[in-house]
Amino acid sequence: MSQTADSFIHTGTWINWSQGRILGSTITLSERNGGLLTAFLATFVATAGVACWAILSYTLHQTRARQDRASTIHHQQQATLRNAGTPSSATWQFLQIYWYWRKNAVRPLARTLPLLLVALLNIVFFAVASIFSSYVTRAAGNEVLIRSPRCGALIPKDDDYASQQAFSDFKRLETNDTSVAASYSRACYGDVPDPLQCNQYAQRSLPWESNPNVTCPFAPELCLLGPTAAYQMDTGPLDSHRALGINAPLSDRVLYRKVTTCSPINGKNRFEAYNDTDPSHMAYGDTLVGYLFGPVDEHNYTFQYNMHSLAEYNGYELTSLVAFAGGADRGWEPIPALSRTDGDVSIFFLTANSVTYQEPVIDPFYIATTPEQKQFNDANLTFYSPDFVINVMACVDQHQFCNPFTRQCTPLNGAMVLNANRGITQLNLNVAQYTTALLIILHIAELTTYSSVHSRGANALRASETLNDNSQIGLPNTQWMTEISSWFGISMAKLQQRVVQYATGPSTIPDSYELFKPQTAAERNICNNQIIRKTNGTTSFSVLGVAIILIIGTILIITSWTLDTCVRSIRGKKKSNQYKSLQWIVDEKLQLQRLAYEEAGQGRWREGASTVPLTEKDDKIGLPRNANMEHPSLSQLAGHTVITYPGTPPETEGLMEQKGR
Numbered sequence: 141m142s143q144t145a146d147s148f149i150h151t152g153t154w155i156n157w158s159q160g161r162i163l164g165s166t167i168t169l170s171e172r173n174g175g176l177l178t179a180f181l182a183t184f185v186a187t188a189g190v191a192c193w194a195i196l197s198y199t200l201h202q203t204r205a206r207q208d209r210a211s212t213i214h215h216q217q218q219a220t221l222r223n224a225g226t227p228s229s230a231t232w233q234f235l236q237i238y239w240y241w242r243k244n245a246v247r248p249l250a251r252t253l254p255l256l257l258v259a260l261l262n263i264v265f266f267a268v269a270s271i272f273s274s275y276v277t278r279a280a281g282n283e284v285l286i287r288s289p290r291c292g293a294l295i296p297k298d299d300d301y302a303s304q305q306a307f308s309d310f311k312r313l314e315t316n317d318t319s320v321a322a323s324y325s326r327a328c329y330g331d332v333p334d335p336l337q338c339n340q341y342a343q344r345s346l347p348w349e350s351n352p353n354v355t356c357p358f359a360p361e362l363c364l365l366g367p368t369a370a371y372q373m374d375t376g377p378l379d380s381h382r383a384l385g386i387n388a389p390l391s392d393r394v395l396y397r398k399v400t401t402c403s404p405i406n407g408k409n410r411f412e413a414y415n416d417t418d419p420s421h422m423a424y425g426d427t428l429v430g431y432l433f434g435p436v437d438e439h440n441y442t443f444q445y446n447m448h449s450l451a452e453y454n455g456y457e458l459t460s461l462v463a464f465a466g467g468a469d470r471g472w473e474p475i476p477a478l479s480r481t482d483g484d485v486s487i488f489f490l491t492a493n494s495v496t497y498q499e500p501v502i503d504p505f506y507i508a509t510t511p512e513q514k515q516f517n518d519a520n521l522t523f524y525s526p527d528f529v530i531n532v533m534a535c536v537d538q539h540q541f542c543n544p545f546t547r548q549c550t551p552l553n554g555a556m557v558l559n560a561n562r563g564i565t566q567l568n569l570n571v572a573q574y575t576t577a578l579l580i581i582l583h584i585a586e587l588t589t590y591s592s593v594h595s596r597g598a599n600a601l602r603a604s605e606t607l608n609d610n611s612q613i614g615l616p617n618t619q620w621m622t623e624i625s626s627w628f629g630i631s632m633a634k635l636q637q638r639v640v641q642y643a644t645g646p647s648t649i650p651d652s653y654e655l656f657k658p659q660t661a662a663e664r665n666i667c668n669n670q671i672i673r674k675t676n677g678t679t680s681f682s683v684l685g686v687a688i689i690l691i692i693g694t695i696l697i698i699t700s701w702t703l704d705t706c707v708r709s710i711r712g713k714k715k716s717n718q719y720k721s722l723q724w725i726v727d728e729k730l731q732l733q734r735l736a737y738e739e740a741g742q743g744r745w746r747e748g749a750s751t752v753p754l755t756e757k758d759d760k761i762g763l764p765r766n767a768n769m770e771h772p773s774l775s776q777l778a779g780h781t782v783i784t785y786p787g788t789p790p791e792t793e794g795l796m797e798q799k800g801r
Contacts, residue, residue: 149168177686227263228263434479445529
């Protein structure tokens with residue numbers, strides 16, 4: 141049982157080491173704040189687009205500026221470049237210029253099209269950039285970091301270790317964890333994963349390779365299908381970061397591998413039948429069959445079956461046992477032919493009881509080829525009964541750790557052997573690697589095939605999913621492999637689950653357990669660096685992506701503000717091309733207004749080379765009241781006062797009066 145991981149998602153900056161220090165720099169925000177940042181970035185990109193147009197229009201204007209007289213269309217284009225604040229307004233203005241001059245100028249389209257294309261490209265580029273600014277969230281992916289104050293592992297209290305309560309709590313925890321892992325494995329380890337359930341761990345599922353023709357892991361005579369027909373599942377090396385989400389740079393990772401090899405077991409001559417003659421037993425008078433694959437506790441048999449169960453219309457029953465290699469106190473001691481010193485052995489006893497099959501079954505774990513006739517609605521139907529009362533299968537689970545840098549690996553071994561720290565101390569692991577390996581070792585005892593089955597019994601069988609009133613449809617010849625693959629998937633899902641549970645901590649702590657919190661800096665670092673996947677509630681951004689947008693946008697904006705000032709200063713010092721700067725000034729809309737009113741004799745103007753020209757306080761300017769509606773002019777009409785300037789030559793005054801100015 142774990143806390144809800146969503147409660148402990150870290151908001152702020154962190155490094156996703158999947159992409160390295162620079163590309164992996166990430167900032168995670170709440171959904172609300174993430175939406176605000178996304179909106180800001182889109183607006184900022186649009187603003188940068190306007191700034192980029194300001195730079196382009198200035199560059200085009202200055203490149204086209206000339207001292208000699210030019211055509212009217214040229215100067216209208218220059219005025220548009222100077223005064224169109226956005227590329228969209230410039231586009232519209234250029235289109236209008238072309239349209240009105242299409243019959244009154246030489247090659248108006250050829251002279252307008254390049255400017256129009258520049259404006260359009262600016263619009264398109266920054267419109268796309270504004271949309272794709274949201275992709276900085278995709279660059280960061282949907283991976284988030286969880287940090288919980290309750291990080292740690294549940295361990296039994298010393299004084300309650302052997303109590304009834306501790307046993308009950310352990311069984312409850314085991315059943316819950318296996319059930320959750322089985323549900324996840326069923327939904328996410330198939331060919332068509334359920335997207336609603338499978339987007340939580342760093343990797344949807346842990347991969348493995350299957351081989352149906354490996355050497356029997358036990359004494360050859362025990363493998364029912366022959367010495368080279370065992371079924372093996374091998375994960376290969378799993379990266380602790382990529383596979384399990386333990387966020388760490390390459391130098392701090394370890395590789396973990398699990399190998400499980402299984403085979404149906406030949407049960408012939410491995411059982412004995414006898415009658416229970418003890419009146420105190422509930423099975424008194426019944427015939428019992430004991431299977432002899434090694435004693436369990438004080439019994440000399442491994443599994444015992446009461447033949448009376450065949451008459452009770454029971455369905456499947458699945459019993460499992462495990463023997464850990466290197467375990468000091470094992471409840472089951474396998475016979476030498478089954479025992480392994482380098483792996484943990486699980487054995488399974490399947491009883492079909494009253495289950496019958498609608499077709500013959502050749503699968504060695506379910507074999508049923510004995511026909512029997514049954515009446516159903518006046519029809520005579522043929523069903524097939526199991527050939528054997530009990531079918532047996534056994535598996536060996538092995539684990540391995542490797543140092544990815546030195547390429548040193550432990551031998552494939554059992555969980556208890558590795559749990560005793562034998563082997564990993566020889567891998568030259570650094571502190572972070574060693575701590576990561578110990579975290580995985582903490583959980584591998586629960587990754588046996590036995591653990592995937594024991595608490596679920598017959599519910600662990602995929603064949604049970606098509607069982608109806610003890611009637612079973614035909615099963616494929618490889619059903620036993622399907623069952624084992626399902627159990628292996630559960631163990632892998634449980635590993636993913638346990639690693640995340642360690643980081644979040646338990647949701648509840650049973651009375652007989654206590655939380656063992658991290659004791660070292662390396663352990664606390666692992667607690668603070670567990671990756672999961674989250675598709676809602678938070679938004680992650682690539683710090684690099686956000687930085688690039690802000691830096692480039694800021695450069696464009698500042699450049700657009702200062703470009704003219706810097707160029708004008710340089711030209712002033714060099715005394716060259718100053719006329720271009722002057723044209724930039726006089727083409728500005730307020731200066732064009734000044735020139736028009738000043739030439740019309742309205743206003744006493746100053747600051748003629750500034751951004752904003754000024755008149756005297758009491759000056760009034762405007763369109764004459766009787767202006768021509770078809771061709772308005774600012775020129776003074778008869779009866780209007782002519783404004784003169786101090787120092788204006790008399791001949792100029794007379795000329796202005798003659799022109800009606």
